[in-house]
Amino acid sequence: MGVAANISQPDAATRLRAAQEERARQRRRTRLLLLAPALGIIGIFGLFPLSIALVYSFLEPGTYGGVEWVFSYDAYVQFLFERDIFDDTLAFNSAYLQIFGRSFGLAITTMIGTLILGFPVAYFIAARPPEQRNFWLFAITLPFWTNLLIRTYSMLLIVRDEGFVNLMLMKIGLISEPLEMLYTDGAVLAGLVYSYLPFMILPIYASLEKFDFSLLEAGHDLFATRTQVFRHIIIPITRPGIVAGCVLVLIPALGAYITPELLGGGKKLMIGNLIALQFGSGRNWPFGAAAALILMAIVLIALLVSLRAGASKEGGHG
Amino acid sequence: MDKLLSIFRPSTGSRELRRQPLFTGMSWLVLLFLYAPIAVLVVFSFNDNRSVVRWTEFSLRWYAAALENDDIRRSAMISIQVAFTATVFSTIIATMAALATTRGGVYRGRSAAIALINQPLMIPEIVTAIATLAFFSILRQLTGVTGIGWLILAHTVFCVPFAYMPIRARLSDMSVTYEAAAADLYATPWQTFRHVTLPLLMPGVMAGAMLAFVVSLDDVIITLLVAGPGETTLPIYILGQIRRGVTPEVNAISTILIGLTVAMVTLTFFLQRKRK
Numbered sequence: 316m317g318v319a320a321n322i323s324q325p326d327a328a329t330r331l332r333a334a335q336e337e338r339a340r341q342r343r344r345t346r347l348l349l350l351a352p353a354l355g356i357i358g359i360f361g362l363f364p365l366s367i368a369l370v371y372s373f374l375e376p377g378t379y380g381g382v383e384w385v386f387s388y389d390a391y392v393q394f395l396f397e398r399d400i401f402d403d404t405l406a407f408n409s410a411y412l413q414i415f416g417r418s419f420g421l422a423i424t425t426m427i428g429t430l431i432l433g434f435p436v437a438y439f440i441a442a443r444p445p446e447q448r449n450f451w452l453f454a455i456t457l458p459f460w461t462n463l464l465i466r467t468y469s470m471l472l473i474v475r476d477e478g479f480v481n482l483m484l485m486k487i488g489l490i491s492e493p494l495e496m497l498y499t500d501g502a503v504l505a506g507l508v509y510s511y512l513p514f515m516i517l518p519i520y521a522s523l524e525k526f527d528f529s530l531l532e533a534g535h536d537l538f539a540t541r542t543q544v545f546r547h548i549i550i551p552i553t554r555p556g557i558v559a560g561c562v563l564v565l566i567p568a569l570g571a572y573i574t575p576e577l578l579g580g581g582k583k584l585m586i587g588n589l590i591a592l593q594f595g596s597g598r599n600w601p602f603g604a605a606a607a608l609i610l611m612a613i614v615l616i617a618l619l620v621s622l623r624a625g626a627s628k629e630g631g632h633g
Numbered sequence: 634m635d636k637l638l639s640i641f642r643p644s645t646g647s648r649e650l651r652r653q654p655l656f657t658g659m660s661w662l663v664l665l666f667l668y669a670p671i672a673v674l675v676v677f678s679f680n681d682n683r684s685v686v687r688w689t690e691f692s693l694r695w696y697a698a699a700l701e702n703d704d705i706r707r708s709a710m711i712s713i714q715v716a717f718t719a720t721v722f723s724t725i726i727a728t729m730a731a732l733a734t735t736r737g738g739v740y741r742g743r744s745a746a747i748a749l750i751n752q753p754l755m756i757p758e759i760v761t762a763i764a765t766l767a768f769f770s771i772l773r774q775l776t777g778v779t780g781i782g783w784l785i786l787a788h789t790v791f792c793v794p795f796a797y798m799p800i801r802a803r804l805s806d807m808s809v810t811y812e813a814a815a816a817d818l819y820a821t822p823w824q825t826f827r828h829v830t831l832p833l834l835m836p837g838v839m840a841g842a843m844l845a846f847v848v849s850l851d852d853v854i855i856t857l858l859v860a861g862p863g864e865t866t867l868p869i870y871i872l873g874q875i876r877r878g879v880t881p882e883v884n885a886i887s888t889i890l891i892g893l894t895v896a897m898v899t900l901t902f903f904l905q906r907k908r909k
Contacts (some may be wrong), residue, residue, distance in 0.1 A: 342737065342738065343740075345733075345737070345822065346733045346737035346740070347733075348729075349729040349730065349732050349733035349737070350729070350730055350733040350734075350746055352725075352726045352729060352730075353726045353727065353729065353730035353746075353750050353793055353797075354730075354746060354749055354750070356726060356789065356790055356793065357749055357750060357752055357753065357790060357793060358749065360765065360768070360786060360787070360790045361752055361753050361761070361790045361791075362749070362752060363768065364761075364764035364765050364767060364768035365756075365760070365764050367764060367767045367768045367771065368760070368763060368764040368767050371767050381770060432659070432663055432666075433663075435653070435655070435656035435659040435660060435663075436656070436659065436660045436663050438653065438656055439653070439656040439657055439659070439660040440660070442653075442656075449906070451660075453899075453902055454664060454667075454668075455664075455667070456898075456902075457895065457898060457899075458667050458668070458671070460844075460847055460851075460894055460898045461671070461851075461891055461894050461895070462850075462851040462868060462887075462890055462891070462894065463851065463853065464851070464853050464868050464871060464872055464875075465671075465674070465871070465887045465890060465891060466670070466671065468674070468871070468875055468883070468887065469670035469671050469673065469674040469887075470670050471875070471879070472670065472673055472674055472677070472879065473669070473670045473673060475879075479669075479670075479673050509666065509667070509670070512663070512666075512667065513667075566755070566756075566757055567757065567758070569757060570757025570758060570759045570760065572758070572759050572853075572854050573853055573854070573872075577875060586759075587757070587759040587854075590759050590760075590763055591759060591762075591763075591854075591857070591858065594763050594766060594858060600767065603763055604763060604764075604767065607759065607760045607763050607764070608760075610757060610759075610760060611756065611757075611760050614755075614756070614757060618755070
């Protein structure tokens with residue numbers, strides 16, 4: 316103790332460093348304690364269950380739902396082939412491939428549809444004076460928070476045989492018999508575009524929000540036509556927003572459940588319905604888990620492609 | 634010179650360039666597309682007729698019928714119980730995580746932590762739903778615990794990222810100078826948080842809590858698969874009714890839900906704008 320009384324210069328530096336280290340350690344500890352609940356709950360109950368689903372997909376279905384703990388890759392075989400119950404031979408069956416194909420087609424069409432409808436809106440909002448932007452942004456975001464089920468139901472009310480659209484068309488005299496719109500791919504597509512349009516508009520808007528529109532005039536001064544200005548200025552600037560919007564629409568559209576359920580009437584199945592069916596009345600949990608994992612794989616590929624698409628041509632930024 | 638140049642320019646005036654006239658019309662049409670179906674639903678919930686098609690007279694009878702329906706009341710209570718509990722837990726968890734990711738300095742693994750917190754947003758809901766169901770069915774068997782706690786837990790998980798977003802946004806907009814000043818005046822970290830950070834952060838916390846509440850209240854897919862018998866929430870009840878056929882009662886209860894959501898989101902919107 317007595318020695319510490321006459322501190323030499325290097326001693327002070329060491330103690331200072333020790334104090335700093337102590338504080339850094341304390342900060343790290345606080346940080347970890349603060350992060351632990353979020354990472355714990357999402358890691359254990361959000362991420363880990365995915366590996367359970369992986370395990371389930373390699374088991375045999377239980378008679379009353381659930382699984383039998385017997386290894387089997389039947390779930391994946393079943394995806395492409397049908398097993399004959401009498402002689403156990405496999406025959407090619409494209410029914411499930413068709414469902415995946417339909418989902419993919421509908422999701423991509425939804426993506427293109429939301430882009431065609433959403434891009435002009437995003438551009439329009441960004442070109443507004445700031446005080447008007449807030450109104451538009453609010454108007455576009457509000458439906459996103461409204462219950463998806465209820466919005467789909469409202470779509471159903473509109474496209475039914477005795478729904479609003481048919482009623483109006485018949486009143487004008489354009490048609491005499493109601494058009495059968497419900498339970499078609501068109502109705503599902505309309506529902507999907509309706510549900511996920513805000514996901515396309517918001518990221519494109521975000522990429523245009525800080526855009527200096529006088530650049531357009533600069534382009535114009537350099538004798539660019541309207542189309543050229545659009546192609547060489549606007550499109551490169553909004554590219555990250557378009558890519559983000561496409562991903563944000565594609566992922567939920569691929570896994571859609573409510574929209575095809577209500578507007579497709581159970582006849583036009585999508586992957587989401589197929590999966591849910593296996594965990595419900597289908598009582599084939601392993602097959603449902605396998606279908607879910609294939610969906611996950613498609614989503615991951617889409618994400619990777621989008622990362623590439625978003626990263627390349629970064630030079631386009633002015 | 635300018636006049637001379639304009640001869641060579643394409644016909645449109647330069648001031649008009651930012652405006653794409655076609656886009657203005659399309660934007661209003663999109664707005665109509667987004668709101669018309671909801672408007673039809675809301676209007677016909679006040680219709681005094683069993684048919685949801687022909688307008689007869691203004692009436693509140695379907696609201697009265699909906700409020701007297703025991704099934705609706707029971708499922709509404711369950712919805713509120715689940716949403717409220719999940720909101721409280723997820724908001725606390727999200728606030729802690731937001732503090733660690735904005736105030737903890739720059740450190741290794743921070744972006745990984747943020748990615749993990751946002752993970753529930755990156756996976757199709759149906760996948761999360763069946764994975765959670767599979768995991769919970771094992772846990773239920775192992776622990777023997779049943780009840781609504783599992784549903785609340787599942788909701789808490791997907792509410793965390795929604796609560797996290799506005800809280801983190803608010804925190805990164807807040808200057809650290811007040812907190813530094815408090816620390817200089819020998820406030821303990823807890824005192825600094827309690828009397829400086831938290832009051833300033835409150836609008837963000839409220840916004841996060843409301844978004845979490847709305848998201849939990851609206852959930853269908855995860856609830857549909859994870860909920861046990863007798864744990865029917867309001868959206869699940871509505872889904873069952875729609876499957877059976879269109880009734881004005883569903884319109885009425887839907888309108889109430891829409892009204893609640895719109896009120897909360899509007900409030901959130903203004904809470905978040907206040908910071909600017």
